[in-house]
Amino acid sequence: MSKDHKAQSLLDPAILLPAMRDSVLKLNPRQLLRNPVIFVTEAVAAVVTILFLRDLAVGNGQAGFSGQIAAWLWFTVLFATFAEAVAEGRGRAQAESLKKTKSEMTARRLTSNGAEENVAATSLKVGDIVLVAAGELIPGDGEVIEGVASVNESAITGESAPVIRESGGDRSAVTGGTQVLSDELRIRITVAPGSSFVDRMIALIEGAQRQKTPNEIALSILLSGLTLIFLFVCVAIWGLAGYSATILSITVLSALLVTLIPTTIGGLLSAIGIAGMDRLVRFNVIATSGRAVEAAGDVDTLLLDKTGTITFGNRMASDFLAAPGVTQQQLAEAALLASLADETPEGRSIVALATGEFGIAMPEQRFDEIIAFTAETRLSGVDRDGRRLRKGAVDSILKFAGVTDAEAPAEFRRAVDMIARSGGTPLAVADGNRLLGAIHLKDVIKPGIKERFAALRAMGIRTVMVTGDNPVTAAAIASEAGVDDYIAQATPEDKLNYIRREQQGGRLIAMCGDGTNDAPALAQADVGVAMQTGTQAAREAANMVDLDSSPTKLIEIVEIGKQLLMTRGALTTFSIANDVAKYFAIIPALFVATYPALGALNVMGLASPQSAILSAVIFNALIIIALIPLALRGVAYRPSGAASVLRRNLLVYGLGGLILPFIGIKAIDVAVSALHLV
């Protein structure tokens, strides 16, 4: 993943030490029952331990071997529980740190005796009464019980005009994170703020409450099926060996069984799932179900709001188009002077363009008079040194300059038309009654967004831009940004219908939204991401909340979902491919005494039957530990087509899984014989 916000060391002792304790606690068979592969391993380890005790008591000379096998089988189980414990520990640590950042917002809570106390916003409970004065942030969602105040809710609604909130009636609900501009409010908290999501998240990470996701269930079924098959195989071998005049001990059969069943993926499966949630948290996204994370990997269509996601959200000056007889420099200079006192984003963007690209020196800030923009005049500007510089809507400026539509130069009209057709907004500039030209204001596409969409397309994901603009503007921006489709003049119903239509075609949809009117669409979408700054309704309807309120997050969320599934797939393939080498280690070891000819299958040239079996068991245990970092990090992911991803993963984890254990088991065998362990 490209940007890990808060990279955590894999070897953080603060996580590893408690994880070691947890891994022992997790040996409780009742807990392990959730994981059939590891449960079987534990049962087998228990049986071999009993056999070891018997060997010890009888003194038949086998105790050294069966003791080591038993120990390594226990290690196999322990390594698996350790993997889960580490993943949980990291996830918990991450979520706790999240809680801390949220708690920076404080609240003035009224105690029962009427006194005031300062507490963290996250520690507020439903029913608490808080005081919020002008300039303060409302610490949580609630209801006004006393007072009238103007509140800036632009963070939620995007509407910059303050609204009145008062006790009683329709206007009593306030939202956390909004700012009181005047007066003071007494608010009763109605929703446990922010932290409720974090708490839900922690519950998803903790083993006990963790629900298996649909894909995890399907994979568990595959793994259980394989475990059953290998159980048949091992029981059958015992019978077949009897026919072939070989008595196989339960110890070696147990060793064979545990090496064959998919312990690698079985042991790491829950760690992979937890780590996936953890990666989301690291991106400051909180999921309310594991299912949503998985669904994110499957998404076919992304519904993206234009404003803030695809464009910066403000129209910015991109060009000066001079009228006949005027140089571009003259126009730029006039536009700059006319905008000097304009503090709107548009005005600032004109200043930036003129001083930047057109290299005009920043003039002194002195004016004879400032003419502010009003809805009636629809122009603004300054009077300075006897010049009356104005910029504004084309017809207003023409009127100001005393030019009728027909009198305006053809070149100027063509330029204005061109700007409108391309989805931009034309502004005219005049100096007194002299028309200087037009400014091209347009929505500026965020840099790099086009490449992101191309990458998504390579992954097979369609992007759809949702905008309130008219179809002409929408089409122009859509083609410039490289989205696959757009919904112009979109109403909330349009969004909902679009989602329903796509879903009927069997596609999975992700969208993000923040307003209350987005809530139905968020609920309908397969992956709905609400902005933290959004309304409570939106956050309840969504299945993820983005704490940074950045709509581009959706793209990362999809990647995390995909990476989660890929890690499972890669380790499953690896685990199954490993079995080939284990057969070549153990089968000749079991039967070479009866059929010396089978020694030909000992392609690794392992020292002795006992060391071969022990080496295979040790390899099987160690590979779990070795792969914990991969399970926690996830496999490397580059956006590209399915076929090339598969080819690469098959090569690395399929072929690698086939070859690696041959080398590993041989190396362990060399060590085992050098140390005279058997």
Add this chain to the structure above:
Amino acid sequence: MTIVGWLQISLLFLFVAITIKPLGIYMAQVFEGERNFATKLGGPFERGFYRLAGINPDKEQGWLSYTLAMLAFSLAGFVSLYAILRLQAYLPLNPQGFPAVPADLAFNTAVSFVTNTNWQNYAGEATMSHFSQMAGLTVHNFLSAATGMALAMAVTRALARSKVSTLGNFWVDMTRATLYVLLPIAFIIALGFVAMGLPQTLDASATATTLEGAQQVISLGPVASQEAIKQLGTNGGGFFNANAAHPFENPTAWSNYLNIFSMLSLSAAIVYTFGRMVGNRRQGWALITAMAVLLIAGVAVTYWAEAAGNPILTSLGVDAAQGNMEGKEVRFGQAMTALYAAVTTGLSDGGVNGMHGSFTGLGGLVPMFLIQLGEVLPGGVGSGLYGMLVFAFLSVFVAGLMVGRTPEFLGKKIEGREMKFAMLAVLILPLVILGFTAISVMLPFAVASIGTAGPHGLSEILYAYTSAAGNNGSAFGGLSGNTLWYNSTLGIAMLLGRFAYVIPVMAIAGSLAAKVKAPASAGTFPTDGPLFVGLLIGIILILGGLQFFPALALGPIVEHFAMLAGQTF
């Protein structure tokens, strides 16, 4: 191995390849109810049958109702066949005056023919009356094959349709498979066999005077007609005990070609039918390619092992250039015997033109392993297709995970429910084969039936249960299977191999049919390209290998290495 041998093998595959498309289109038309020359001709008969049986051909069934109809039909078939075999002494067309077939053998045989296995614990010419052969066994050669085709069509429709609850009508599919596919094609092939010299008569036998003046009784009967459907329906039950090694079942190299061709053609073509019906012909070809690659590899290994011969015999002065000719007919030679052996086991045919037990260790391993892979190369007519689809679901599941998407096959999501039933189906083969083999080798009276001690004896038992559970029907030879133990356990193995497998498969079909067929995108892993074919082959091989490697190691594999080491048992 010789160039001529390989040319002979290639020629057969070429013939089959040419017929896949026309036969596939024809079957698709038949099962989709499209009009063509045959349905125009047979239409009145077809509709007559429905009226007679009181079936509304437009009323489709859900997966459960379809499956129950199939089970009821098979049960009725089993009961009637059992009755015919037990009562054959009282029934007509019994010129040799054969007595009733013993109860356990009748059970085994009835199960065997109803499940399309055709395992034969009897010698046909010495046990079965003409009536039993024609009205009993041959009828089921048609019906069991039609059942397989019907089931395959139901599964195909599950993938072709979107958001439906029905998979077609079992009775309609059965009727169409029999009336338009099996009967006419078997008729043509039977005529071909007659032209090649196969007997087709109701006479019991001919009596000949040999050169020494002795009297010899030569068994005869309606051989050509039974041979045609035996191969076409991938049944494999021979008229004679020696099966297709018998000169009256398979007299010449040409009849050998026709035998192999007719068993392979329908099974391969129905995969094309599948591709056409699901609207993705490339998918059909992809499955056919996977099947062909594994089958041809099987032929190659067998041919190579047999042509390489036995070094122990070579050291005794046998010409090494001859290879291993034990258990083979001279008129077929190694190439055509190896081809027959691999095809008959890659399919669930089970007819033989040589004795697999007399092959070298590796040569004998291949037919056994091909059955253990699940009878999908290309498997029984119809049953091979749905078996292959189960492997496709598994492959797609692994592939889907590796590309980071919930797995999809032809737009249908493969989720927990499908995986559960796919694993249930996959579990059947190892459970039945390894379970019964392990029990049998521990029972002294079961071991007493084997022909050769040592690893070869183990192979005989392993092969028997492999063949039964895989519904193949071929025998390794050497094992005297006509005992109470083998008649009953092999019968159970056949039942489980057929029905315990197909019920979960139909449950998958029911679940898939109800799902939306999602459109493919660039993020969908394409299941009709070479990468998927490779993955599918890998999954089939690894799964099969992991399940059966230990058992094979103690049988044919140890035999192979012992032979190389000059050791005998």
